Amino acid sequence: MARELAPGLIHHPGFLDPAARLRLADEVAAVLDDAPAITPRMPRTGTPFSVRMSNAGPLGWVSDIRGYRYQAAHPETGRPWPAIPHTALAAWDRLACYPAPPEACLINLYDPGARMGLHQDRDEADLSAPVVSLSLGAPALFRYGGLRRKDPTRSVRLLAGDALVIGGAARLIHHGIDRLYPSGVLLDADPRAGFLPTGGRCNLTLRRVTAPAG
Ligand SMILES: O=C(O)CCC(=O)C(=O)O
Ligand SMILES: [Mn+2]
Incomplete structure (x- = not known):
């Protein structure tokens, strides 16, 4: 059952059944073979993120000393990002209520101690499209607030x-990931996700970056 956590913020617990999770984990593994995860760095300071990232789709989100941006090629291999996994595209079709496909699928890989600070997703030119997020692996505490950084926050566990x-x-x-939880239940982890360390988590966010033509 979907639950509206705040206006426009909809949580769909168990949206992917175990078979779909395994399929998506296989698809992500194939993407990472072609487009290895890299450690992004904060603009200006160069401080490394604790999350490793890769992308699929015509555009990928990258962050380095020069800033945040979308670009068409992997910064280290120079190759175009691989295609967005089918299972993720099918989720977009069911959930986004948007007339065009996503252009970017950011893949975040969390080691058990990794986190993601409170931030906004605002590097997309078309903000009329939602961001659709899918989670695999260990449970995580997702924190969300308001439009202003200092607005009060609440949190929800994503499984x-x-x-x-x-x-x-x-x-x-504003939103972020405070922490992961050890996954005591074997099924929390996707056994074929060899790209995750034990107790790690993978999150995919599907994004429309440019406004569709016409
Ligand atoms: O890992 C998550 O659930 C959130 C990821 C996120 O906010 C992002 O990639 O911008
Ligand atoms: Mn985000």
Whole structure:
């Protein structure tokens, strides 16, 4: 059952069943073979993120000393990013309510101690499209607030297979990942996800970057 956590922020627990999770894990493994995960760095300071990242789709989100941006090629291999996994595209078709496909699928890989600070997703030119997020692996505490950084926050636990739609009035809310939880239950982890360390987590965010022509 979907639950509206805040206007425009919709949580779909268990959106991907175990078979779909395994399929997606296989598809992500294939993407990472072609487009290895890299450690992004904060603009200006060069401080490394604790999360490793790769992308699929015509555009990929990267962050380095020069800034945040979308670009068509992997910064180290120089190759175009691989195609967005089918299972992720199917989730977009069901959840995004948007007339064009996503252009970027950011893949975040969390080691058990990794986190992601409170931020907004605002590097996309078309903010009328939602961000659709899919989670695999260990449970995580997702924190969300308001449009202003200092607005009060709440949190929700995201489990393997959960989808989260960040759209409408929530499209520019501040959000982040406080921490992962050890996954005591074997099924929390996707056994074929060899790209994750034990207790790690993978999150995919599907994004429309440019406004569709016409
Ligand atoms: O890992 C998550 O659930 C959130 C990821 C996120 O906010 C992002 O990639 O911008
Ligand atoms: Mn985000």
